[in-house]
Amino acid sequence: MELNVERDSYLFINFALGSRYVSKTATKSVSEFEYDAPSMKTAVPGPKSQELLRQLGEIQNVGAVHFFCNYEESRGNYLVDVDGNRMLDVYTQISSIPIGYNHPALMKVMTNPNNVSTFVNRPALGILPPENFPDKLIESLLSIAPSGMRRVQTMACGSCSNENAFKTMFIWYRNKERGYANPSEHEVDTCMINQSPGCPDLSILSFMGAFHGRTLGCLATTHSKAIHKLDIPSFDWPIAPFPKLQYPLEEFVRENAQEEARCLEEVEDLIVKWRQKGKPVAGIVIEPIQAEGGDNHASPDFFSKLRNIARKHGCAFHVDEVQTGGGTTGKFWGHEHWGLDDPADVVSFSKKLLTGGYYHRDELKPDKPYRIFNTWMGDPSKNLFLSEVLNVIRRENLLEVVTRSGKALLQGLYTLQTQYPHILSRARGQGTFCAIDACNDATRDSIMIKARNKGLFMGSCGEKTIRFRPALVFKEYHVHQLLNILNDVLAEHK
Amino acid sequence: MELNVERDSYLFINFALGSRYVSKTATKSVSEFEYDAPSMKTAVPGPKSQELLRQLGEIQNVGAVHFFCNYEESRGNYLVDVDGNRMLDVYTQISSIPIGYNHPALMKVMTNPNNVSTFVNRPALGILPPENFPDKLIESLLSIAPSGMRRVQTMACGSCSNENAFKTMFIWYRNKERGYANPSEHEVDTCMINQSPGCPDLSILSFMGAFHGRTLGCLATTHSKAIHKLDIPSFDWPIAPFPKLQYPLEEFVRENAQEEARCLEEVEDLIVKWRQKGKPVAGIVIEPIQAEGGDNHASPDFFSKLRNIARKHGCAFHVDEVQTGGGTTGKFWGHEHWGLDDPADVVSFSKKLLTGGYYHRDELKPDKPYRIFNTWMGDPSKNLFLSEVLNVIRRENLLEVVTRSGKALLQGLYTLQTQYPHILSRARGQGTFCAIDACNDATRDSIMIKARNKGLFMGSCGEKTIRFRPALVFKEYHVHQLLNILNDVLAEHK
Numbered sequence: 009m010e011l012n013v014e015r016d017s018y019l020f021i022n023f024a025l026g027s028r029y030v031s032k033t034a035t036k037s038v039s040e041f042e043y044d045a046p047s048m049k050t051a052v053p054g055p056k057s058q059e060l061l062r063q064l065g066e067i068q069n070v071g072a073v074h075f076f077c078n079y080e081e082s083r084g085n086y087l088v089d090v091d092g093n094r095m096l097d098v099y100t101q102i103s104s105i106p107i108g109y110n111h112p113a114l115m116k117v118m119t120n121p122n123n124v125s126t127f128v129n130r131p132a133l134g135i136l137p138p139e140n141f142p143d144k145l146i147e148s149l150l151s152i153a154p155s156g157m158r159r160v161q162t163m164a165c166g167s168c169s170n171e172n173a174f175k176t177m178f179i180w181y182r183n184k185e186r187g188y189a190n191p192s193e194h195e196v197d198t199c200m201i202n203q204s205p206g207c208p209d210l211s212i213l214s215f216m217g218a219f220h221g222r223t224l225g226c227l228a229t230t231h232s233k234a235i236h237k238l239d240i241p242s243f244d245w246p247i248a249p250f251p252k253l254q255y256p257l258e259e260f261v262r263e264n265a266q267e268e269a270r271c272l273e274e275v276e277d278l279i280v281k282w283r284q285k286g287k288p289v290a291g292i293v294i295e296p297i298q299a300e301g302g303d304n305h306a307s308p309d310f311f312s313k314l315r316n317i318a319r320k321h322g323c324a325f326h327v328d329e330v331q332t333g334g335g336t337t338g339k340f341w342g343h344e345h346w347g348l349d350d351p352a353d354v355v356s357f358s359k360k361l362l363t364g365g366y367y368h369r370d371e372l373k374p375d376k377p378y379r380i381f382n383t384w385m386g387d388p389s390k391n392l393f394l395s396e397v398l399n400v401i402r403r404e405n406l407l408e409v410v411t412r413s414g415k416a417l418l419q420g421l422y423t424l425q426t427q428y429p430h431i432l433s434r435a436r437g438q439g440t441f442c443a444i445d446a447c448n449d450a451t452r453d454s455i456m457i458k459a460r461n462k463g464l465f466m467g468s469c470g471e472k473t474i475r476f477r478p479a480l481v482f483k484e485y486h487v488h489q490l491l492n493i494l495n496d497v498l499a500e501h502k
Numbered sequence: 503m504e505l506n507v508e509r510d511s512y513l514f515i516n517f518a519l520g521s522r523y524v525s526k527t528a529t530k531s532v533s534e535f536e537y538d539a540p541s542m543k544t545a546v547p548g549p550k551s552q553e554l555l556r557q558l559g560e561i562q563n564v565g566a567v568h569f570f571c572n573y574e575e576s577r578g579n580y581l582v583d584v585d586g587n588r589m590l591d592v593y594t595q596i597s598s599i600p601i602g603y604n605h606p607a608l609m610k611v612m613t614n615p616n617n618v619s620t621f622v623n624r625p626a627l628g629i630l631p632p633e634n635f636p637d638k639l640i641e642s643l644l645s646i647a648p649s650g651m652r653r654v655q656t657m658a659c660g661s662c663s664n665e666n667a668f669k670t671m672f673i674w675y676r677n678k679e680r681g682y683a684n685p686s687e688h689e690v691d692t693c694m695i696n697q698s699p700g701c702p703d704l705s706i707l708s709f710m711g712a713f714h715g716r717t718l719g720c721l722a723t724t725h726s727k728a729i730h731k732l733d734i735p736s737f738d739w740p741i742a743p744f745p746k747l748q749y750p751l752e753e754f755v756r757e758n759a760q761e762e763a764r765c766l767e768e769v770e771d772l773i774v775k776w777r778q779k780g781k782p783v784a785g786i787v788i789e790p791i792q793a794e795g796g797d798n799h800a801s802p803d804f805f806s807k808l809r810n811i812a813r814k815h816g817c818a819f820h821v822d823e824v825q826t827g828g829g830t831t832g833k834f835w836g837h838e839h840w841g842l843d844d845p846a847d848v849v850s851f852s853k854k855l856l857t858g859g860y861y862h863r864d865e866l867k868p869d870k871p872y873r874i875f876n877t878w879m880g881d882p883s884k885n886l887f888l889s890e891v892l893n894v895i896r897r898e899n900l901l902e903v904v905t906r907s908g909k910a911l912l913q914g915l916y917t918l919q920t921q922y923p924h925i926l927s928r929a930r931g932q933g934t935f936c937a938i939d940a941c942n943d944a945t946r947d948s949i950m951i952k953a954r955n956k957g958l959f960m961g962s963c964g965e966k967t968i969r970f971r972p973a974l975v976f977k978e979y980h981v982h983q984l985l986n987i988l989n990d991v992l993a994e995h996k
Contacts, residue, residue: 056633060633060635060636063636064631064635064636064639066652067636067639067644067652067653067654068653068654069867069870069871069873070871071870071871072628072629072871072872072875073628073630073631074629074630075630076630076631076633076635077625077630077631077632078632078633079619079620079623079625079632080619082619082623087630101623101624101625101626101629101630101877102626102629102877104624104626104878105624109622109623110619110623114622115618115622117622118612118618119618122574124609124613125573125574125576125604127612127621127883128603128604128605128608128609128611128612128887129573129576129595129599129603130595130598130599131571131573132595132598134566134567135566135567135568135595135596136567136568136569136570136571136581136595137554137558137567137570137571138570138571138572138573139550139554139570139571139572139584141554141570142554142557145561146561150561158560158561159560159561159562160561160562161562164658164659164662165658165659165662165876165877165878166876167662167665167717167876168658168659168661168662168717171661171716171717171718172716172717174718175716175718175734178733178734178735179732179733179734181733182732182733183733191733195732196728196732197728199728199731199732199733199734199736200725200728200731201725201741202722202736202737202739202741203736206731206733207732207733207734207735207736208733208735210733210735211735216694222665222666222669222875223661223662223665223666223717223719224665224669224717224718224719224722225717225719228696231695233872234690234693234694234700235870235872235873236872236873237693237694237696238673238685238689238690238700238701238873239672239673239675239676239677239685239693239700239701239702239704240669240672240673240693240701241701241703241704241705241737242693242696242697242701243696243735244696244697245696247695247696358877359877362624373563374563376565376729377563377564377565377566378565378566378727378729378730379563379729379730379732380563381566381716381730382659382715382716383596383598383659383660383852383853384598389621393622
């Protein structure tokens with residue numbers, strides 16, 4: 009895990025406690041298509057947003073809507089709202105905008121006449137793929153395939169990706185159990201009425217604090233917030249503790265290793281217990297960093313040992329990279345930080361990849377057609393955009409940008425929590441996938457609203473965490489803008 | 503149900519048994535953007551498709567792929583493949599292409615510079631909707647809202663629509679049970695670990711032969727084919743028999759009414775039984791016509807009584823219009839044929855609507871934000887296309903076109919089954935949502951392959967059924983092309 013940021017150097021940054029950050033890169037020219045700073049005209053949500061909220065409230069629950077956006081006017085890292093407020097956006101549509109708003113390369117995809125038909129005629133990919141489909145997969149998703157994986161299945165969103173990844177693991181597991189023989193007549197008959205053995209009592213092991221989506225299968229592995237799960241029927245599947253580490257990780261190596269050992273022991277106990285209950289664990293699903301659950305990290309050693317436990321007990325190992333994938337940690341996949349040759353059996357993705365889907369090892373390929381299937385199975389127009397996003401990532405060395413900006417951001421967060429120890433703690437991160445805790449949820453929410461009114465739009469997660477999920481084009485220049493605003497807000501809080 | 507086609511008139515059609523259909527509309531000019539007929543160069547799949555199949559087979563299971571398509575060259579009702587074969591397409595990407603390939607109106611959406619940003623910046627609709635989002639909903643989805651419904655939630659696909667519709671019904675049901683009080687601490691705690699009462703043992707009643715999607719929640723209500731369900735864990739939810747009617751419906755009114763009464767009785771028994779089991783039925787889900795399960799119809803009287811049973815037992819009534827919605831039955835929603843003022847509590851859609859989603863009554867609106875939520879919650883670029891599709895449907899009176907073409911198609915199918923009674927039977931349909939059974943699955947498959955090689959691409963469903971799912975721009979001219987080819991194939995089969 010690349011958390012070996014030059015943390016000591018924060019002491020030498022050229023600003024006094026409480027003063028504003030001085031941008032070391034202010035002279036650097038900003039990409040021509042972007043604005044240079046936030047610009048606020050009203051409190052957020054402004055009057056236009058409030059009127060639209062009222063209108064939309066007649067149609068949908070709008071309790072989660074922050075404000076309405078003017079996407080035409082948004083550029084790069086800056087999100088413009090309908091009241092003309094321009095904010096530095098470090099939440100990026102719940103971490104799903106890879107290279108900023110209205111990137112010229114993506115605008116070009118739209119104006120290329122060769123692409124029109126891909127948008128206008130959405131195919132049923134599982135039965136009638138377009139001519140260029142294998143080529144587009146090779147040039148986009150397969151060019152970034154995780155270690156050991158040559159097969160990929162696209163899906164429309166993160167939840168469908170995880171649902172189908174789970175199905176792939178169940179099918180693989182039962183085929184193993186059957187010795188790859190055909191299913192019995194009894195299995196075929198019972199599956200039609202939801203009964204065992206056709207619909208077997210298999211389970212997926214997940215972790216407390218995990219988030220893997222909100223459809224019923226995914227939701228049975230999601231344990232981040234009660235509001236997601238309340239009143240929805242679920243499966244009796246095992247839930248292991250996720251390590252609760254102390255930060256900075258380098259300062260608590262021994263304590264954290266103990267905590268991780270405790271959790272791994274519990275994982276093995278649960279696998280055995282659920283096998284005895286007649287609900288064997290077909291797969292283990294885990295995020296490289298628990299995001300929605302509060303930005304919880306674990307060490308490469310933890311993941312390596314967990315991967316071995318999965319192998320030992322014959323469970324598939326599914327790494328959910330829906331939020332960590334796409335370059336935000338400084339490597340393309342979060343699990344690359346573990347340094348394993350054989351890190352996973354299944355890797356699912358969505359968000360920054362613009363299309364959902366999952367990679368899997370050859371061994372897990374479905375044995376028959378129509379077992380993993382739906383009408384659309386993804387959307388080739390999203391693959392077009394993804395190809396271009398990958399070109400930009402390569403051309404502009406965005407993984408290096410993320411690593412550099414991430415170091416500056418984490419360093420700045422360390423400084424802030426030293427300055428405001430009664431307000432902030434537990435700064436942590438990998439690449440720009442950073443977070444910091446407030447002393448309580450009310451303070452966290454208040455900081456976020458004040459920052460927003462000063463032109464900084466951040467996300468929250470867990471109970472009292474602020475999460476940073478900027479686009480990959482978030483430069484050090486933007487880091488300093490962020491830190492300046494946050495510093496101003498905290499200074500007022502004092 | 504509008505099955506009162508002038509069936510007797512088929513006897514007077516001006517062609518002799520065994521001869522080719524004479525197009526009565528041959529003089530009518532074909533829309534300028536469309537081809538005028540199929541044109542075949544190779545057997546299907548041709549050599550280029552076969553080479554691409556090999557390539558894609560390295561990446562995915564391609565067992566369900568028919569052939570590869572040249573979508574650029576496809577027009578209207580004609581799908582062109584990579585080997586230059588041009589087929590009359592009456593399956594339309596599993597019933598998901600509303601107004602044919604490359605419709606000029608949809609091409610225009612793409613070339614309108616005002617729309618570019620909607621494609622390039624996919625928002626997280628639940629937190630940061632675009633300025634025009636309420637307007638676009640009003641002009642598209644709300645302009646076609648089912649009777650009694652003013653609220654709609656978009657989703658990315660049919661499965662996510664049904665999953666979230668189920669969740670909406672569970673939340674509504676538990677809120678009723680709690681008397682709209684806040685959940686207890688025990689409920690909040692237990693839901694985090696998948697246990698009752700927080701994750702209650704509620705159920706959804708579905709029907710044998712139903713298809714509602716393939717994610718784990720949906721799959722527990724899907725009972726059309728074993729290959730969809732085998733090896734996937736499921737819920738112990740009640741499954742009622744769907745009426746097995748005899749066709750033509752008008753000739754078996756008494757027998758069919760008896761069969762429907764039997765099924766309705768079973769529905770009530772199951773609701774009582776599952777309540778006693780401690781797994782009360784929160785909702786009943788049903789398709790207006792079971793599609794994937796074999797194009798099974800039921801009468802308006804059946805649906806009316808079922809709706810009353812749902813009300814009597816306090817279950818929500820969810821009509822799944824994913825395949826029947828969008829005009830294909832001659833009305834915009836399949837359930838409009840029932841003639842009820844109060845047909846449903848929830849109506850889900852996808853496919854021809856281009857975006858997934860569901861409408862629901864005010865009473866079912868989620869009481870809190872983030873209960874029905876995900877990152878994207880649909881895709882506004884699909885709403886842009888939908889607005890234009892609705893304009894075309896209105897401007898070109900496509901519901902009337904569907905009704906007219908549907909009558910001609912069903913009439914032709916009646917004629918064919920009279921001509922080939924040893925091969926075909928049970929012709930049935932509503933609008934162009936038509937089907938006919940072959941004597942067995944091998945014959946069905948053989949007819950479909952032979953027809954494809956003559957330029958007619960059809961779909962299958964159930965055990966031995968051919969299903970017709972043309973686009974809404976399928977005119978009588980195309981009906982006669984279809985019947986001519988089918989007639990030729992059957993004549994050879996004789």
